[in-house]
Amino acid sequence: MFKALRPRQNATNQFIHPFTQLADVEDDGPNVIVSGKGVTVTDRDGRELLDGFAGLWCVNIGYGRSELIEAAQQQMSKLPYASSFFGFANEPALQLAEELVRLTPESLQHVFFTLGGSDAIDTTLKTIRYFFNITGRPDKKHVIGLERGYHGVSSTGAGLTGLSGCHRFFDLPLPNQHHIPSHYRYRSSYGVTDAAIISGSVAALETKVAELGGSEKVAAFFCEPVQGSGGVIVPPDGWLAAMRIACAKLNILFVIDEVITGFGRTGQLFACDWEHVEPDLMTIAKGLTSGYSPMGAVLMSDEIYRALVDKVPRELPFANGFTYTGHPVSAAVALACLEIYERERLPENSKVVGAHLLKGLDALREHRWIGDVRGKGLLAAVELVANQESREPFDPRLNVGQLVRKKAYENGLIVRAFSDNVIGLAPPLIVGEADIDRMLDRLARAIHSAEAELHEI
Numbered sequence: 001m002f003k004a005l006r007p008r009q010n011a012t013n014q015f016i017h018p019f020t021q022l023a024d025v026e027d028d029g030p031n032v033i034v035s036g037k038g039v040t041v042t043d044r045d046g047r048e049l050l051d052g053f054a055g056l057w058c059v060n061i062g063y064g065r066s067e068l069i070e071a072a073q074q075q076m077s078k079l080p081y082a083s084s085f086f087g088f089a090n091e092p093a094l095q096l097a098e099e100l101v102r103l104t105p106e107s108l109q110h111v112f113f114t115l116g117g118s119d120a121i122d123t124t125l126k127t128i129r130y131f132f133n134i135t136g137r138p139d140k141k142h143v144i145g146l147e148r149g150y151h152g153v154s155s156t157g158a159g160l161t162g163l164s165g166c167h168r169f170f171d172l173p174l175p176n177q178h179h180i181p182s183h184y185r186y187r188s189s190y191g192v193t194d195a196a197i198i199s200g201s202v203a204a205l206e207t208k209v210a211e212l213g214g215s216e217k218v219a220a221f222f223c224e225p226v227q228g229s230g231g232v233i234v235p236p237d238g239w240l241a242a243m244r245i246a247c248a249k250l251n252i253l254f255v256i257d258e259v260i261t262g263f264g265r266t267g268q269l270f271a272c273d274w275e276h277v278e279p280d281l282m283t284i285a286k287g288l289t290s291g292y293s294p295m296g297a298v299l300m301s302d303e304i305y306r307a308l309v310d311k312v313p314r315e316l317p318f319a320n321g322f323t324y325t326g327h328p329v330s331a332a333v334a335l336a337c338l339e340i341y342e343r344e345r346l347p348e349n350s351k352v353v354g355a356h357l358l359k360g361l362d363a364l365r366e367h368r369w370i371g372d373v374r375g376k377g378l379l380a381a382v383e384l385v386a387n388q389e390s391r392e393p394f395d396p397r398l399n400v401g402q403l404v405r406k407k408a409y410e411n412g413l414i415v416r417a418f419s420d421n422v423i424g425l426a427p428p429l430i431v432g433e434a435d436i437d438r439m440l441d442r443l444a445r446a447i448h449s450a451e452a453e454l455h456e457i
């Protein structure tokens with residue numbers, strides 16, 4: 001059929017893996033997952049693994065859900081694609097926008113669909129810039145995030161991300177992107193009490209805004225309600241609400257990135273619901289479709305949306321959007337997914353089973369490597385250290401976190417290893433306590449066998 005076919009090479013380097021030491025994959029080959037059911041996936045060698053990370057903290061409803069498969073199939077048969085440009089629309093996308101406005105905080109009244117989290121953040125950054133330009137405030141250009149924050153990898157969002165690995169060699173962050181220290185209690189910049197962390201964070205934001213020339217120069221503050229890729233860092237109760245109030249006082253926009261925490265992960269439908277926080281903008285993705293089909297979104301306040309309607313030049317519409325904005329198949333999948341969250345009360349399950357997970361992780365503290373245990377709902381982590389007492393980290397060259405991750409895989413468990421030897425767990429929200437116990441048992445075995453291997457070296 002195709003001319004000039006070359007022979008297949010069976011190489012391990014044609015597919016480029018994200019966030020991967022590519023040399024390792026060339027040597028070892030990839031871990032190929034071929035199927036999944038509930039909280040278990042199976043790899044190409046037939047090994048069954050408990051998925052302690054819900055894919056990439058997204059498969060909240062678990063694998064193999066017929067409701068989503070049918071929703072996708074029906075929508076594909078009826079209408080596989082429709083543009084959202086130039087005033088066109090499709091029914092599932094309109095219905096999904098309505099549902100999302102119903103379910104998210106009242107401050108959010110309008111939805112712009114994307115394909116995932118990075119382009120939701122990118123769209124947010126562009127929308128903010130556009131909003132201040134068309135409302136006569138073109139000097140409001142600086143944006144502030146948290147160190148250890150993660151806001152995806154678009155060429156704008158990766159600079160807002162507060163992880164040096166996402167900056168180095170990419171010429172990031174951009175000159176208008178700034179960071180204040182995280183609320184990271186275990187290695188705190190602010191002190192260890194809740195009050196000190198909250199007042200320290202507020203003061204750091206105020207100082208940063210002042211340094212940048214005041215509110216006339218600063219557009220927005222971005223944060224995750226629980227920092228995910230920075231190592232599952234949970235702020236003290238009251239932190240999110242305090243930062244929201246601080247932003248209002250400073251006259252800058254408050255943006256919440258709920259890409260991980262949205263849709264029940266922390267035990268409420270959205271993590272900002274814990275403190276009844278009303279952001280100006282919110283990004284979502286992952287759990288929106290449970291990863292069954294790519295989709296993300298930006299939700300925004302009526303004030304921002306009205307500017308897009310009323311202040312835009314007649315001859316020049318809001319020129320932003322993607323071929324797949326409001327994709328009907330993804331929207332149909334998302335609607336089926338939302339029904340499952342509600343029907344199966346998955347946020348509640350996350351709260352109850354998450355407490356069990358945290359208790360189990362706490363019990364692992366007997367092992368001398370466990371320095372910190374933290375989490376909220378089914379979003380949890382342990383930080384491995386060389387010395388529990390002094391909190392001294394391991395020599396990074398030992399790659400202890402990656403070793404534990406590999407040992408977990410060999411023991412039938414998928415976890416994620418973050419930098420600083422943090423091991424993260426974020427299983428599907430359908431998980432029960434018995435499966436959590438099996439995960440904890442496998443993790444404990446992985447840590448012991450990593451320790452044994454290190455001692456052999």
Ligand SMILES: Cc1ncc(COP(=O)(O)O)c(C=O)c1O
Nearest residue numbers: 116117118150151152228259260
């Ligand atoms: C908080 C947060 N924001 C944004 C993103 C980027 O989302 P995506 O990978 O879908 O582009 C992620 C991805 O993990 C995330 O955790």
